[in-house]
Amino acid sequence: MTAEALLRFDAAERRYGARNDVVAVGGVSCEIARGSFVALVGASGSGKSTLLKMVNTLVEPSAGRVLFSGEDVATLKPSTLRRRVGYVFQGIGLFPHFRVGENIAIGPRLAGETLPSERVAELLTLVELEPDMASRMPDELSGGQRQRVGVARALAGDPELLLMDEPFGALDPVTRDALGERVRELHDELGLTTVMVTHDMAEALLLADRVMVMDAGELVADETPRSLLAGKGGEVAQSLVAVPRDQAEKLAAMEESIAAKARAQSPSTRGASA
């Protein structure tokens, strides 16, 4: 890592249970450079969400530290920290009794500021929604529109870091693809640092520039998409990469066989007409 580290996990650990014998995250150490787009991939229960939530202190580490811009997050006031860290998650969690605009402006409002309506309109435009949607109630929106509002809300406080926990998990594939690409564009335009938790390796490979794989609370691989596709990263990572790769190969084979049939039929058709 040549760039400056915005986020550093320092033997971060989280245990649950009466005797602290259930390990969710077991001593993870790593650095995340400013400006990078990191995907945290793993099966359900691998500890990827828990690791993510340690950053904005929704989960407190049992041992170890998480440093954000060099400061231990445990020493920062939660409300201050969470303004600097945007959070998007699968449940979306728009406040049903607030208008869309009020939902987007909630972070600054908690800090005692009023977000100007032009800024709300701008944020809506950023996530490709109509600015007049600000006056709607959340239950008037589709699922995809709601998650776009969720992203706009996360960006409202001009965060340095964007945390996303299965952000597109509940969306249909078309919406999911479009919103994923839009988030990647925003990441680049706004110069964000993004950490996205997903169980979908294809999504991780396509959007991120660094993929970290977790298994049973441990970090088992930390590679670029390119090197993962080249077969690096070990057994767990490769078994995850194998899924989309097999699917892609099967699809390619199907296309190939359709094309071959077309080729085989065309001379005879031609022959019949001749």
Place this chain on the structure above:
Amino acid sequence: MTGFWETLFTLGDKLTAHIVLAASAIALGILVALPLAVWAARSQSVARIALGFASLVQTIPALALLALFFPILLSLRAVFGESLPTLGFLPALLALALYALLPILRNAVTAQVNLDPGVLEAADGVGMTSWQKLTLVEAPLSAPFIMAGIRTASVWTIGAATLSTTIGQPSLGDPIFAGLQTQNWNLVLAGCFASAGLALAVDALLGVIESGLALRRRWQYGGGFAAVALGILAACAFQFGDDLFAKERAEGDLGPIVIGSKQFSESYILSELIADRLRAQGFEVTNRTGLGSAVLHGSVAASSVDISVDYTGTVWTNELGRRDNPGRDKVFETIVEWERQNTGIRVLGRLGFENAYAFAMRRDRAAELGVTSLEDIARVAPRLTVGGDPEFFERPEWISVRDTYGIEFGRTRNFSPTFMFNALRSGEADAISAYSTDGRLAADTYFLLDDPREALPSYDAMLMLSPRIGENEEVLAALRPLIGTISPEAMRKANFAVDREDDQKLSPKQAARELAASLGN
């Protein structure tokens, strides 16, 4: 006899007292339930204990819960001093507030537990403090459900508040209890109508607020809240307006003398009689009607009621805890001395009649059997049917009669007190248990069996004065002329006038006037 509508319009002060009581109880219930619900939503064990306790309270009948606060407050006097009221508003408020707790608590906890976890995670995610989360997210989203709980609690409380009459708190229960005892159905109906009407109106109004909260229509729930506040304010103004403008009481002024009565016609008549006498002498008087025996005795001892008529047999068993029968005069003298030493109640004297347990028969049937006393009836009892109210055959009075005379009735049947005389008239019972001053005995058709061996304890009516007025010479002078002047016949006649159901039926007040006139003093 006053008609239903006329009766209804005389209930204004009961209605306002009812509203003030119910509103205070619900307000107290909310004040306790909401913080408890916030805590319970965050701790499983608190939720279990709080909801368990509130459910337990619900299983206690409202009447018992109200009565339970009397001994509780009495024992709390050790901590808070003698001025702690044990009857009236305070115990009614506490009992009803406890009753209101469950629906509010349960709805508030359920609403919070069922909040969308995504919304709560978002609240944390955007950096809300737990207070901001509570006020900006949890409270507004739970409000419609909490309102539904308050609505249920309000309807229950308004209904249960009628029972506070029994512990000396004026309410719409006053006309219901008084009407039930004197069989004045218009009075009962008017009380029920007013309390049901109040409950329905409040339910509808709170329903408007509830749906306003759910639909987030500010004008709707705001208007609803304003209407509720206005109603309570108006009730308070009627209730306390007089006190507000009244002059300060002069030093040494007694203030109103409170006359308490139990839940039957005789007690109502006598309290009206005493009230009339005192008013005629220029005293200020208020009535507390429909109190239970133990509560009334305790109130007189505590000077929250100043005058009552009690019965030797009741005090003998309930207060002195005695089961023996040393004879009529000895019982009375023992009570006078016991009250003086233990409660400070002054027993001014006996009114002249007793209202004892007795056995009544139809005159013609008794003649046919040749029976005039309990001794006689023992001989023919195996051929006869005796009727009693459901608890009578368990009472020491019956056991005493049975053992003293060796009576074995062929058959015993239970009737509710109202139907007892009907059973006697129709021949379904040959003899019934009765009270010796029952108005129905005023008719010639029935007569009471003699009790030559004094197996039945005496129930002489006594005039009881609270320590507060027990030494006040002017009060004593006004009441002394009543001692020893009311005969059993006069009392029966007055009771009959109130209990009868034809066009000659009188109110207790009217009957008290007639009784006073017949006493001629």
